Amino acid sequence: MKRTIRYSKKREAILEVIRSTHIHPTAEWVYQRLKPAHPDLSLGTVYRNLGFFMEQGTIKSVGVV
Secondary structure: OOOOOOOHHHHHHHHHHHOOOOOOOOHHHHHHOOOOOOOOOOOOHHHOOOOHHHOOOOOOOOOOO
């Protein structure tokens, strides 16, 4: 059974900030960039959405040094 994915402004903003950089951003980096415009954003939301994007194949994790 395929789950329905609801539209989310926060999810869209997370993906946009990732696409707008040439560095490999961390979840904390994404969170700090978006927090001023999205005061109700939590770091957990960023992590969940990064996991979602990885599951979908939209982004890849290159690991942590």
